[in-house]
Amino acid sequence: MDSKLKRLTLIGVLSALLLVFLLVVLVNSNRLQEQTAAEKSESSTMGMPSLPETNIVTGQIGNDLHAFLSDSTFFDKEDTYLSKWEDVANRLSLVVTSVEKDLRIQVVDFEGNLVPDIGFLVEIEGQGEYKDLDKDGVIYVAELPAGEYVVSLQPVEGYKVPLNGTKVKVKDQVEYLVIDDISLLVYTEEEINAEIEDTAEQISDVDKTEVKKRQSTGSGTYLGIDVSKWQKEIDWEKVAEDGVEFAIIRCGYRGSVSGCLVEDPYFERNIKGATAAGIKVGVYFFTQAITEVEAVEEASMVVSLIRDYELEYPVFIDTESAGGNGRADGLDEETRTAVCEAFCATVRNAGYQSGVYASRNWYNKRVDVERLEKYVIWLAEYRKIPLYEGYYHMWQYTSKGKVDGIDGNVDLNISYLGY
Numbered sequence: 001m002d003s004k005l006k007r008l009t010l011i012g013v014l015s016a017l018l019l020v021f022l023l024v025v026l027v028n029s030n031r032l033q034e035q036t037a038a039e040k041s042e043s044s045t046m047g048m049p050s051l052p053e054t055n056i057v058t059g060q061i062g063n064d065l066h067a068f069l070s071d072s073t074f075f076d077k078e079d080t081y082l083s084k085w086e087d088v089a090n091r092l093s094l095v096v097t098s099v100e101k102d103l104r105i106q107v108v109d110f111e112g113n114l115v116p117d118i119g120f121l122v123e124i125e126g127q128g129e130y131k132d133l134d135k136d137g138v139i140y141v142a143e144l145p146a147g148e149y150v151v152s153l154q155p156v157e158g159y160k161v162p163l164n165g166t167k168v169k170v171k172d173q174v175e176y177l178v179i180d181d182i183s184l185l186v187y188t189e190e191e192i193n194a195e196i197e198d199t200a201e202q203i204s205d206v207d208k209t210e211v212k213k214r215q216s217t218g219s220g221t222y223l224g225i226d227v228s229k230w231q232k233e234i235d236w237e238k239v240a241e242d243g244v245e246f247a248i249i250r251c252g253y254r255g256s257v258s259g260c261l262v263e264d265p266y267f268e269r270n271i272k273g274a275t276a277a278g279i280k281v282g283v284y285f286f287t288q289a290i291t292e293v294e295a296v297e298e299a300s301m302v303v304s305l306i307r308d309y310e311l312e313y314p315v316f317i318d319t320e321s322a323g324g325n326g327r328a329d330g331l332d333e334e335t336r337t338a339v340c341e342a343f344c345a346t347v348r349n350a351g352y353q354s355g356v357y358a359s360r361n362w363y364n365k366r367v368d369v370e371r372l373e374k375y376v377i378w379l380a381e382y383r384k385i386p387l388y389e390g391y392y393h394m395w396q397y398t399s400k401g402k403v404d405g406i407d408g409n410v411d412l413n414i415s416y417l418g419y
Helices: 003-045 080-089 236-241 267-276 292-306 333-349 360-365
Strands: 093-097 103-108 121-124 128-131 138-141 147-153 166-170 222-227 246-254 261-263 280-286 315-318 354-359 376-380 394-401 410-415
Touching (some): 093 147, 093 166, 103 147, 236 267, 246 292, 246 410, 261 292, 267 280, 292 315, 315 333
Parallel strands (some): 222 246, 280 315, 315 354
Antiparallel strands (some): 093 103, 121 147, 222 410
């Protein structure tokens, strides 16, 4: 092919490419114009509702500004948001738990709170009906054969109850596991008569040997206090500056008469204040449990209260007299020991170290201490040198101690635990 022919061929190819390019530009230009026109049209009508072509009703006729009042289609027939809220607010649910051959049935609202003042009636499949006689929202059924059951809440006027029953397994033996939703059973002192319920008896100094002077601590021993609502407001910074290294704080108690679970009103401020001051903390609970089941309840309450805090010291069950008339004061040695074991095992299974607090007399006569020595033993004996012959990890040696930041007396302790 000569050079002239090559030039002609090249020109032809370039011309074809140019033609294709012009066609593409033309087509895209038309599309862009159409899109722009559509966007303008959409923008001009944005926010305006589309109206039917016929039978248009605006709510105003001529100069009659009140014509909408006679228009049956102007207002919603039903406030759907309000009706849905009322539907939810009136719904009831069941929280059902079992510790050992029993059922605790709690009736709660949509926020998970107990519903009081209604005599609820529930049916346990194969067992019959049970009523909330004291109208506190809780029905307790004991001595049930182990197995699976369906619990149904009977209709209640003004409320929506579950259409289907709640399935639950009744346990044959105590498993020493924390009970879910135990917080529903925890009271504040505003809800009970604390004067008759909180009656832990001060350990007596029968032989007049109690010391008031602070015992010296050295290598491997630590100075501590234990406190509750009875100490009232505490200046924890001053407590720390006065040499206190740890504090065992009461988180609650079981009522001596009613058996209700009650949070110590100063627990939260005490544990927060001590922690902020750099003092190591543990907690204790004053028991009035008369069964292992109740001990599991007490341990469950404690665990629910301490979950948000870091404890260096154990969780103790405080077993002592409630003035002689407490519901647990007359327990035999076997039952009291089983209560302490159930509490400590439940706490330990929840991931915390556990222990028992008692006086020398109670360790010698009221519990089988050999069964409890696998837990931390906290001895209360008010004298310069204890007479107790058993092994112990902590020693409360006086109830008449003085510490800066606390008005009045406070219990003083020595710990042999190296935390």
